[in-house]
Amino acid sequence: MQAKTPSESIAVLTDLVLPGETNPLNNLFGGELLARMDRAASIAARRHSRRITVTASVNHVAFNRAIPLGSVVTIEAKVSRTFKTSMEIYIDVWIEDRESGIKNKANEAIYTFVAVDETGRPVEVPAILPETELEKQRFDAALRRKQLSLVLAGKMKPNEATELKALFTE
Ligand SMILES: CC(=O)SCCNC(=O)CCNC(=O)[C@H](O)C(C)(C)COP(=O)(O)OP(=O)(O)OC[C@H]1O[C@@H](n2cnc3c(N)ncnc32)[C@H](O)[C@@H]1OP(=O)(O)O
Numbered sequence: 001m002q003a004k005t006p007s008e009s010i011a012v013l014t015d016l017v018l019p020g021e022t023n024p025l026n027n028l029f030g031g032e033l034l035a036r037m038d039r040a041a042s043i044a045a046r047r048h049s050r051r052i053t054v055t056a057s058v059n060h061v062a063f064n065r066a067i068p069l070g071s072v073v074t075i076e077a078k079v080s081r082t083f084k085t086s087m088e089i090y091i092d093v094w095i096e097d098r099e100s101g102i103k104n105k106a107n108e109a110i111y112t113f114v115a116v117d118e119t120g121r122p123v124e125v126p127a128i129l130p131e132t133e134l135e136k137q138r139f140d141a142a143l144r145r146k147q148l149s150l151v152l153a154g155k156m157k158p159n160e161a162t163e164l165k166a167l168f169t170e
Helices: 030-049 133-152 162-169
Strands: 011-016 052-062 072-082 086-096 103-116
Touching: 011 030, 030 052, 030 072, 030 086, 030 103, 052 086, 052 133, 072 103, 072 133, 086 133, 103 133, 133 162
Parallel strands: none
Antiparallel strands: 011 072, 052 103, 072 086, 086 103
C-alpha cells in the first residue's frame, strides 16, 4: 500500500450555528460540535484509507471558546498518524469574524478511527508521511496519545505504555 500525506485526507466542513443547535447561553451545544467533528473526521479517515471507517475513540476535546449563535464555523480534519488499522484524526475548529472574515481558532479535538471491511473487521491502512512542521509534531506525539487512550480503555497495561513512561523518566 502506497503511503499518503496528511493533506490528501483533509476534510473541511463550513456551516452556520442555527437556533436549534444552541444551549441556554445561545452558544453552540457541545454535542452538536462533537457530531460535526465526527463527520469531518470520518471523511478524512475515509479519504486516507478508502475504506469504511468507524469512530473507535474520542481521545481529546477542548471546548476552549464558546461559539455564539449565527457564527460561521469551519471544521478542518486531517489524518495525523496511522498505525496498523487505526488512524488518529486531528481536528481544528475556527470561527469566522463577520466583518473582517478573519478566522480565529475556537476548539480542537483528536479522534481515533478504524478502517473495517464489510463485516466490520479491522483492515490495514496506508502509512502516512507528514510534511509540514505541525504535521510532524502531531505525528510524533500520536503514539503517546494512542497508548494513553488504550490504557484508559483498559486495552493496554500501563507498564506496556513505553511512550507514556518515557514522559516521566526523561
Ligand atoms: C462514524 C461513526 O460514528 S461510526 C459509529 C461509532 N463507532 C462504532 O460503532 C465502532 C464500534 N467499535 C468497533 O467496531 C470495534 O471496537 C473497532 C473496530 C473500533 C475495534 O475493533 P477491535 O476488535 O477492538 O479491534 P482491535 O483490538 O484489533 O483494534 C483495532 C485498532 O483500533 C485501535 N483501538 C481500539 N480501541 C481504541 C481506543 N480506545 N483508542 C485508541 N485506539 C483504539 C487498536 O489499537 C487497533 O489499532 P491498530 O490496528 O492500528 O494497532
